[in-house]
Amino acid sequence: MYQRTVQAAGWNGDLVGDKSRSGVGGRDSPVTAERTIWARAPFQTHRGRCVAVRLRGDLLLIGIAGSPAVKWLPARQVLTDAEAAAWLAADF
Numbered sequence: 001m002y003q004r005t006v007q008a009a010g011w012n013g014d015l016v017g018d019k020s021r022s023g024v025g026g027r028d029s030p031v032t033a034e035r036t037i038w039a040r041a042p043f044q045t046h047r048g049r050c051v052a053v054r055l056r057g058d059l060l061l062i063g064i065a066g067s068p069a070v071k072w073l074p075a076r077q078v079l080t081d082a083e084a085a086a087w088l089a090a091d092f
Contacts, residue, residue: 033057040078043087047078 024038042065043050053062054072062078063070078089 027082036063038063039087041054041091043090043092045078047073047081050078 005014034054034056036052039050046065048064048071050062051065051070053075054061054063060075061072062075063072064078075084
C-alpha cells in the first residue's frame, strides 16, 4: 500500500486488504525502525550538500545529494556539532 504523510510518502510493501502476506520481518530477519526527514533548506559541508537526516535504529545518517542518488553517511563523518546546530538554526 502507498502511504502518504506530511513529511514523506512511500510504499510499505503491503497490498491493500492482503493481511495474509507479511511484508516485513519474521524470526530470521530483524526489523529495524527507520525514519527519514528531508530538509527544507540543504546545508553545505566539506562532504557535500546535506539534504536529509535518517535514523536507522541507533544510527544517525546524513543524506548527501549526489548523482544518481542520495549517499547516506554516518552523521559524525559529515557534520561537526557546530555545523549541526547551524543547520538546525537555518530552518532545517
